Structures are given as C-alpha cells and as structure tokens.
Amino acid sequence: MESLDLKTLELRAINATLQAEGDGSNKSFKITNPLGSHAIAVGLDAPIEVNVHGSTGYYCAGMNKQATVNVLGSVGPGVAENMMSGKVVIEGDASQYAGATAHGGLLVIKGNASSRCGISMQGIDIVVHGNIGHMSAFMAQAGNLVVLGDAGDALGDSLYEAHIFVRGDVKSLGADCVEKEMRMEHLDTLKRLLDEAGAEAEPSEFRRYGSARTLYNFDIDNAGAY
C-alpha cells in the first residue's frame, strides 16, 4: 500500500498520483494527516482503494468513478458529490449535502449525516447508519436513500423518482412526498443495500417514502400561486 502524507505532500500532488491510475489498476493507497483539508481524493477514475486516516473538509471523494474511498474519520460538506460509480464509506459523520447530485455508486455513512443529504441525487445509493438532517433528498431524481435512524424536517421535498427508506421517525415530510406501500421488490432492494453497507437491520423494519407526483404537471387550480 502506497502511503501519501498530507503533512509533507501538496494536496494537488496527492490527487494527481491517485488520478494517474488507469482502468486496470487495483492499487491501494493510504492518506495520512488529512487534517480537515478539502477536495481529498476527488476525480478518481480507476478501481483503486484509498484509505483516508482522519477527518476531511469539503468535497471528499467528489466526482468519484470506480474507486473505493474509505474515510476513517468524519467528512465535511459535499462528500461524494456527483459520484458516478464506486464506493465511498465514512466511518464517522458527514456534514451537509452528502452525495449531492450523484449519478451512481454507493455512499455509506456509518455515523449521522446532516442537512440536505442526497439533495438532487440522480442514481446513487446512500445508506446512513445514523440520522439525517432536514431537507434531505430534496428534488431527488433517482437512486435509493436508506436511513437506519431518524430523518429531519421536510424529507423528500419536491421529490421525483428516488426511493427513500427510513427505519426511525420522520420529523416531517416535504411537499409532494408521501409514505408508500413496501412491496417485495423494495424489500429485495433494501436487503441488497443493507448487506452491501454492512448494516445490521431487517428490511421489514423500514417504511418507504416516494413522490405523490402531484407537482409533475401544471395544475390549473394552482394558477393563483404563480
């Protein structure tokens, strides 16, 4: 495992080393002394493994493709923002807008995630072992958000076709987000995601939330609101 120390190397040099790995690479890297720095391990495009030993700042593992990034600490805002594929695992907590706009891959947060988790998600799967903050999955378009703990205010506001599964309490649902029937295919999806995320929970303990689809088309009765 190649070791990269942020106390002795520039962030750009470390990211350039990681980004230079090509399609066939399966190398492992260890990043030490992250000290809350921003944009660690961003823009990766190879099936490599990166282990970050400590807590990071903004946008850790942003735009990830193929790589597995493990953070042995907590992360700042925008972890795995716009991820395309691969896997990002956070051992601690995540700050706001974790997994925002991401198209694919799996984001696992073993602690809590704060506000706007999965905002505008477009195909990513997110599993949070703890709680999530307010306005999570706002305008979420596709993918799955699985929460083992509780959800804050306005969950799934203006939701499109993403699926939301919550085991704990939901403080309030956002506009056009409703509880929906949990069918067999949803239980299968949940079981797969819980297994992949190493989460010990039964799919049957969760409730499913989705879009009521009343905001999709213009409604003449709402004309006064425009």
Place this chain on the structure above:
Amino acid sequence: MCGIVGLFLKDKSLEPDLGHMLTDMLVTMSDRGPDSAGIAVYRGADDGQTKITVQSPNPESDFEGLAQKLGVDVTCIDTHAIISCDQDQAPSVRARIDDMPNLRVMSSGDAIEIYKEVGLPKDVASRFDIPKLQGTHGIGHTRMATESAVTTLGAHPFSTGADQCLVHNGSLSNHNSLRRKLTRQGVRVETENDTEVAAAYLSWKMQEGANLGEALEAGIDDLDGFYTFVVGTKDGFGVLRDPIACKPAVLAETDQYVAFGSEYRALVNLPGIEAARVWEPEPATVYFWEQ
C-alpha cells in the same frame, strides 16, 4: 463566506495559550475571509478595572497624551488603545471618550478587549500581538464582506453592550427594519452593517432581563436571513445557526475547552482534538456555556 473561530476554556492551565491557539485557528480560516479580521479576548474579569478599547486611524496624534487627558492608564498597540480605569470612574471616562470624535469605541467592559482591522488575518494578528494574549475565552472572525464596506468598523466582532460581542457568517435580510425598531427603543446602532443590528438586538434583549440563552432563543423568531452566530459575554459563550443552516459550523468539546470553527480544519491543532466530541450544531438550536 466568512470564517469564525471561538475558544471557551474550562481548564485554567490553558489560559496563557489562548491567544496563540486562537491565532492559529484564525489564520487557518484566512481563505474564508481575507478582507479583514478581528478578535475579542476576555481576561482580567475580576481585577476591579473597566477596560475601554478604542481605535483611531491616526494613533500617533490621537493617542498622544490620552492617559494624562483622561487621568487613567492607557496601553497603546498599533491602531488600538486599551483604557483602564476603576469601575466607578468608567461612566465619566466613557462620556469623555464619546466626546473625542477621532476615537472609535470597539468595546467596553470588565473583561473584553476587541482588536480588529482591515487586512489579512495573519497580519492583523501580528499587528496586535494576539498570540501573546492570555484569557478565559475568545472569538475571532475573518471577513469576506457582503452587506457593508470593507472598513475597520465593518469588521467583526461587534460589541453593543458591556462585555458582549458577536461575530456572524451569513447575511440578514431584515436588518433595516430591525434597526429602525431598535432605534425607537433607544438603542444606538453605529454602522450600516447587518451584524451590528443582530448584536444590538441581543444586547437589548439582555438589557431587558434575558440571559444569553434566552436572548438567542428570541433571535430565532426576530432575525431573518442566513446566520451562524458566535456570541461572547463576560463569562459565557454561545452559538446559534438559522433554521436553514447553510452556513457551516463545527463544535468540539473536551474536559479542557469548547471550541468552534467554521470548518474542522480550524480545530486540528487543538490539544486532545482526536479524542474530543466533535459535532455539527443543529439548526435553530441555542448552545451556550457559562463559567
């Protein structure tokens, strides 16, 4: 953007290092606010003296002979001077300072001193020798201006009551109407800055009998806009974020201190941070500690 740092010490043995630790935190937040920087330090609360911090753009001429003129101790450092007097003398000294148009009062109280200027945080800290300051608690701010001009008086912290100060990351949208409301209550607001209005609002609430926690609770209803506030009083330290909570905030607590940073990287050099309880303060939730 803007950067905020704060340190509230529980362990007296860290007091000699307060300025050093706060400066390190402040400089780390330079890229969040390179316009101007300021710091409030609390020390010597029980020495029976009142301190009035004043600033002048022409310190050589304005501070010369000031001690003789006022008949009190004056310590000059760069553009600031700390005027110390017995507590019972303070009202008359303050009245005479208010009559000196070249002097701007930064703060007054038993413990507070405020130093703030335009410039990079590292330069501001070195001009005022902030690393050498000891104290019980302190708050620092790096400013990227939005709501008013880049001037010394537009820099944070703002102090609008004895031993009180406030720093702010965000922007308030109802500061003009609230300024008018406060003016009708007889509260003087000196600048066009939105943050000063928030500080004056909290001072007014505390003057009406609220403690820091109650004043902050009232602020959730009366202050509109984006904010992460960190507030200091003679023996207290508070944090409040607006209900949307876009502006970042990280708190850390150990047996030795409570620390605040806009970002975690401001806290990484604090002693024992690896074992600290680190969390993001909840929106619309008041946090405060008292000695």
